[in-house]
Amino acid sequence: MKKLQSRHALAIRCFHWINFAVLAVMIWSGLLIYWANDVYRIGIGRFTLFKFFPESFYSTFNIGFRLAEGMSWHFTFMWLFAINGFLYISYTIFSRDWRYGGIQQFAYLTIIFMGAGSLLTGLAVYKPTQLAWLTSLLGGYQFARFEHFWLTVGYALFFCVHIVQVTRAGWNNFRSMITGYELVEVEKPSGD
Amino acid sequence: MTDEKAMRIRSRRSFLKAGVAALGGVGSFHWLRTRRHDDGVPWPLRRVLETNEQLAREYFSASHLAPTFPESMVSPPRENGGEGLSRDFDIRSWTLKVVSSVHSRRLELTLDDIKRLPRVEMVTELHCIEGWSQVVHWTGARLSNLVAEAGSDARYVGMETPDGGYYVGLDIASAVHPQTLLCYEMNGRELTPEHGAPLRLATPVKYGIKNIKRIGTVHFTNTRPPDFWAERGHDWYAGL
Numbered sequence: 001m002k003k004l005q006s007r008h009a010l011a012i013r014c015f016h017w018i019n020f021a022v023l024a025v026m027i028w029s030g031l032l033i034y035w036a037n038d039v040y041r042i043g044i045g046r047f048t049l050f051k052f053f054p055e056s057f058y059s060t061f062n063i064g065f066r067l068a069e070g071m072s073w074h075f076t077f078m079w080l081f082a083i084n085g086f087l088y089i090s091y092t093i094f095s096r097d098w099r100y101g102g103i104q105q106f107a108y109l110t111i112i113f114m115g116a117g118s119l120l121t122g123l124a125v126y127k128p129t130q131l132a133w134l135t136s137l138l139g140g141y142q143f144a145r146f147e148h149f150w151l152t153v154g155y156a157l158f159f160c161v162h163i164v165q166v167t168r169a170g171w172n173n174f175r176s177m178i179t180g181y182e183l184v185e186v187e188k189p190s191g192d
Numbered sequence: 193m194t195d196e197k198a199m200r201i202r203s204r205r206s207f208l209k210a211g212v213a214a215l216g217g218v219g220s221f222h223w224l225r226t227r228r229h230d231d232g233v234p235w236p237l238r239r240v241l242e243t244n245e246q247l248a249r250e251y252f253s254a255s256h257l258a259p260t261f262p263e264s265m266v267s268p269p270r271e272n273g274g275e276g277l278s279r280d281f282d283i284r285s286w287t288l289k290v291v292s293s294v295h296s297r298r299l300e301l302t303l304d305d306i307k308r309l310p311r312v313e314m315v316t317e318l319h320c321i322e323g324w325s326q327v328v329h330w331t332g333a334r335l336s337n338l339v340a341e342a343g344s345d346a347r348y349v350g351m352e353t354p355d356g357g358y359y360v361g362l363d364i365a366s367a368v369h370p371q372t373l374l375c376y377e378m379n380g381r382e383l384t385p386e387h388g389a390p391l392r393l394a395t396p397v398k399y400g401i402k403n404i405k406r407i408g409t410v411h412f413t414n415t416r417p418p419d420f421w422a423e424r425g426h427d428w429y430a431g432l
Contacts (some may be wrong), residue, residue: 004195015281017210021217037323067322068425072237075427128319129258129397129432130251133215136259139316141325179206183199 001170004185007176009095015088016177022080025073027152032070035063040149052149078122085115111158114151207379230427245429248404254369258316258396265327266315266379271386272322275420276358277406286354286390288374290338291374294346298372303390306374314371314394319432321399321421330394332375336368342412350417351393354408361417366397366431374407 008016035058042050046127058064072088089112124135124144166174227234233241288306290299312334319325339349349367352359366372375394376383383389390403395403401421411417422428 002194002196004198017213025221033323037320039324068232068421071321071427072233072241072425076237076240079240127248127432128317130248130253130256132256132259141319145323175203178210179199179202181199181202183195 001186001188003186004181005184006180007182008180009091010180011091012088012095013177013180015084015091017085017087018080022077022084023155025077026081027155029063029070029073029077030152031063032066033074034149035065035070036067040146047171052153078119082119085119087113089115107158111155114154114158118148118151121145121151124148193368231423237318241427241429245309245427245431247432248373248429249363249365254365254367258371261327261328262315263314263315266329267326268405269318269326269328269378269387270324272320272400273405274386276353276355277385277388278355278357281385281406283353283385283390286408288391288407289409290342291409292342292346294414295342295344297342299342303376306317306333306391307376309337312373313379314373316371316394316396318403319360319398320348321401321426321430328394329379330373330375331377332373332379332391332394335371335372335390335393335395336376338374338410339364339368339412342410346412347414348412348417350409350413351407352409353404353406353409356408358404358420359418360393360402360404361419361422361428362398362402363429366395369395369397371396397432399432401426402430 031053038052041048053063101163118132121138123131123146124138125141125148128135128141130143135141135144138147170177172182224234224236227236229235230238255295261403286303288301288303290301290344291297310333311331313329313331315327315329318328335349339346347364349362349364350359351362362372372393372395375392377392378387378394388407391402391407392405393407402419416428417424419428421430
């Protein structure tokens with residue numbers, strides 16, 4: 001017999017999906033900015049395994065020559081990312097919505113620290129003179145930019161793992177992030 | 193009613209609401225993108241940039257200094273951006289014209305006049321809006337000297353190349369910041385034409401786009417001066 005059970009509060013579902021959309025805009029506008037100085041790669045010495053990003057990537061997603069546009073979106077949506085992220089984390093702590101165990105909890109804690117890291121490295125790159133102490137603390141302007149970039153690569157990897165996990169967990173689990181409820185198997189009452 | 197049936201009803205309602213919310217999100221994005229452009233940016237984004245500017249100006253302080261670096265970190269400066277540096281320029285007949293529309297005052301200064309002002313040297317990082325940066329050794333006179341001379345009470349400073357091809361606007365707080373220099377030497381050498389000889393602006397409180405080369409006119413004013421890159425979609429303030 002299956003029983004209806006509440007899983008995610010409405011607030012959590014809203015924060016989760018708003019975060020998804022806002023982060024998508026942040027990554028897109030971040031790419032428009034990154035294009036103007038696309039210096040990162042995976043490689044050693046002269047050997048480059050992968051360049052961020054190949055020309056084909058830029059042309060496919062129409063990334064090039066849009067620096068000013070990218071900055072205006074990035075510095076608008078940064079507010080939504082920060083506010084929504086703050087509410088998301090605060091609510092999670094206050095409602096003690098920590099029913100996950102072990103590795104999953106570790107993964108979610110990691111992503112929270114990554115979010116905070118993106119805000120701090122972003123601020124360090126945004127105001128390296130007014131917030132010179134922060135920029136210095138994070139290893140200087142170019143290193144803060146480097147960290148800001150790799151944190152974003154981290155989100156992309158997290159997203160892939162997350163999709164695999166959600167797929168493996170199945171429809172009932174995914175549905176709970178929309179409806180707030182899931183169906184759980186319970187034993188039939190005895191003597192039935 | 194079984195719980196399975198209750199779930200089906202809940203699902204139908206929730207997915208419908210989620211669909212409407214998703215459409216709302218996509219619709220908002222589309223709405224933002226298609227607003228009338230204000231200097232190259234949809235106007236709602238321009239308003240947010242202006243709000244960010246207000247906040248940054250509240251926090252700005254002349255005592256917030258850009259970090260300085262050891263001479264060993266200095267590298268040969270990259271040449272970037274030639275707007276306003278037309279070929280038909282005679283450096284020998286150059287003078288700096290200083291105008292104030294607040295006091296209707298006028299000055300004309302030679303390079304020697306500027307070199308007679310207290311000489312300031314600093315090794316700071318130049319941040320290009322494109323994302324690269326370089327440590328440069330700058331030598332020059334504080335722009336605040338000129339503000340004291342001709343621009344007191346003005347809220348803004350506009351600067352323009354002699355041919356008018358490039359122009360920037362600065363808020364007065366940034367202009368009087370102790371690290372904002374009228375610069376005549378880079379890395380211990382006279383400025384080259386590509387770097388804005390005979391006189392350029394050097395300030396770590398702004399992106400490189402505001403560090404105008406080959407200054408022809410300095411204009412103190414109470415209205416926001418036009419800015420070459422702000423007219424092309426960038427933030428007018430461009431403060432660091």
